[in-house]
Amino acid sequence: MIEDKNQQRTSLENLGEFGLIDHLTKNFDIKHKSTVKGIGDDAAVLDFKSKKIVVTTDLLIENVHFDLSYMPLKHLGYKAIMVNLSDVFAMNANATQVTVSIAVSNRFSLEALEDLYAGIETAAKIYNIDVVGGDTTSSTTGLIISVTAIGELNEEDIVYRNGAKPNDLLVVTGDLGAAYMGLQVLEREKEVFKVNPQNQPDLDLYSYIIERQLKPEARQDIVKLLKDLDVKPTSMIDISDGLSSEIIHICKQSKVGCDLYENKIPLDPQVISTCEEFKIDSTTIALNGGEDYELLMTISQEDFPKIKANPNLTVIGFITEESRGMHLVTRGESRIPLIAKGWNSLSDQE
């Protein structure tokens, strides 16, 4: 559909595992002093001296997390890195290294994997991270990508999920729901394409939401911004499963409640118009859509003057005592309990 299928096609079989790793990673350079040894031994060797390190990992499975009929491989490589960096930034850390393992079936050509790694390389360049290891193996079916990301920070900068206090402000970066609505548009176009392969879709109206789905950016800029503003959040989490489930994580781990204001949730105009077109409630999408990769944090009221003028940060509610519970305050001013529908990849499966 989007991908150009008329490419040269080199079979993987004769290249072998060692040749393949060497080939795919030969352009990857080392940027960090903390990377003592990258790809090429039994393990990478890292040196963080007095810094703390953070480690996070995610698995991406074809036809569960992505659909190659509309996800170009280069974008997929980029997104696989973003998904993991987002978790590093949610600790308020600086991302430094990743390992990338892939399993592929023989239906993938060398050129296809080169596209995937071009996306990984682009992400590594833009986000200044070293690719220090990985594993390349065969799969009996689709494509599987496993990324582990490592970051560094000083002890005093670590932000956990469990530090929110009553009266803290609930703050979110960027806008929400776009990635999910982008997915709805792509799914609809896939169905149209099945019926009429000659149809050339005009997706200009949906450019922002499709980009949010296919090429999300992790909020490295926010970690720097918070430092520049001299604000340390009391808690932080990245929004991968939808705002609602992430708020619940923070509240449960911090033993607090919250009031979230529906009319404060930041939505892009394209999300609003596409929700109208699909006859879906935009608040439901922002709460449960997932894959936004924005950051949700709580900030002490004292820090409000430092953040109030910043277009990247939106106050969407405040933290309460645990006994008050977790609520959405609707536009009609009724208080309804927050539920984590989230994006549950296990129950989504059937």
Next chain:
Amino acid sequence: MIEDKNQQRTSLENLGEFGLIDHLTKNFDIKHKSTVKGIGDDAAVLDFKSKKIVVTTDLLIENVHFDLSYMPLKHLGYKAIMVNLSDVFAMNANATQVTVSIAVSNRFSLEALEDLYAGIETAAKIYNIDVVGGDTTSSTTGLIISVTAIGELNEEDIVYRNGAKPNDLLVVTGDLGAAYMGLQVLEREKEVFKVNPQNQPDLDLYSYIIERQLKPEARQDIVKLLKDLDVKPTSMIDISDGLSSEIIHICKQSKVGCDLYENKIPLDPQVISTCEEFKIDSTTIALNGGEDYELLMTISQEDFPKIKANPNLTVIGFITEESRGMHLVTRGESRIPLIAKGWNSLSDQE
């Protein structure tokens, strides 16, 4: 075949991703001071102070790396950890943490995953490592396990693949080829079982080689032994793809050649008898069989007195100038070039 199929069966669908992770990891305790924060946030937080850290990762895919018709899930969980720890020990490091991600289809029950995690927990206990993170997601087909292992060591203790020097001794731990022959026996029994499911196989004759396949141990003891003997290898690698391909890795990266003596390669009597039964040459199996998870190292001749009496270490050859090439010296004293057939999971696929 080996696994007990008559178990309680709780469906994964209603449990959800968060419930599943919590449930499976609730018994995992933290043993290392370097683990500041384990499972439960966007990322684990680690603190290695002045130590260097090593990071390695591996993907295990159902029907590529394991066959559940004879691999009990508990053993599989154990083996998934061993495969990664082996790489940590091959750097001469102390393994400290792992992350474990799994993707499962709905054909797996909660009880099946509990078995898998029981194996992971057993490995973590015995090898004194902390499970600090992971991801649990659905798969459209089989079981996928991705493990990242982390270890620590002092800078002066790091052993790379590239430090072998001419006249160094080529030394291997344990014995070789058993895991591969264990696999051959299990594959044969699987075929017998297909024809006659009532057949109760007598596998006593093959107990050692089957255990080497189903429940390998990574050589943590060797890292300690080398320290106790005050021996630092000049190079080291773990034997996952077969002796031949690992020797070639060391020689290529160290820019040296080698003479490997066929009559010195350590073989267990069960490997020899099973090779005879299967009419396979045991040297070929030791060279190319794979999955031994022993360590191959090069040691300076000066250190020979320290290792010569040790039953865990066998001298199998010596390093030569690069121009001499890499050779196997056969029992008949002819010198034939070493070739890396190895265990190539990409070309093995078809």
